[in-house]
Amino acid sequence: MTQRVELATVMDRFAVDGLVTEYAVAVDDGDWEAYRRLFAPDGRADYRSAGGIEGGADEVAGWLAQSMELFPMRQHLIVNRRLRFGSLDQETGDTARVQADYINPMRFAGHDGDGGSTAPDFVCGGRYAFGLVRTDLGWRLREVVVQEKWRRAPQPGREPAAT
Numbered sequence: 001m002t003q004r005v006e007l008a009t010v011m012d013r014f015a016v017d018g019l020v021t022e023y024a025v026a027v028d029d030g031d032w033e034a035y036r037r038l039f040a041p042d043g044r045a046d047y048r049s050a051g052g053i054e055g056g057a058d059e060v061a062g063w064l065a066q067s068m069e070l071f072p073m074r075q076h077l078i079v080n081r082r083l084r085f086g087s088l089d090q091e092t093g094d095t096a097r098v099q100a101d102y103i104n105p106m107r108f109a110g111h112d113g114d115g116g117s118t119a120p121d122f123v124c125g126g127r128y129a130f131g132l133v134r135t136d137l138g139w140r141l142r143e144v145v146v147q148e149k150w151r152r153a154p155q156p157g158r159e160p161a162a163t
Contacts, residue, residue: 015139024076032061040140050148073107098130124151
């Protein structure tokens with residue numbers, strides 16, 4: 001591999017990593033227009049393993065906007081990112097796959113009277129599979145698949161303990 005190819009690969013790695021981070025920030029901040037802009041025109045997301053929907057970026061952004069109203073405090077932590085570049089139409093490096101683990105603490109709305117605690121009362125974790133494609137606008141998400149592996153939620157009928 002030449003130095004030029006190695007430098008291009010490093011730059012692509014930074015760009016892909018940045019896109020995954022922008023995804024987490026858009027969801028956590030509820031910036032659904034930014035969320036939509038992260039996707040390629042044919043981009044899709046699949047949240048079914050976490051009780052959500054699967055569909056195009058516009059449809060899923062609408063669903064997220066509504067369902068995330070339950071959780072005004074949320075923070076995705078996306079770690080252990082594994083990245084592979086692939087090819088599209090015989091051009092090396094036009095696609096990328098990222099597999100990354102996540103933990104997502106969230107706080108339910110309406111818990112203002114619990115002594116001022118900001119501790120999360122719902123936490124889930126699992127693995128993301130991101131499929132990316134290089135476009136004229138840079139790297140974009142073609143596919144996001146959530147594989148929720150676990151969750152900790154308040155017991156029905158019990159208020160979460162203040163911490």
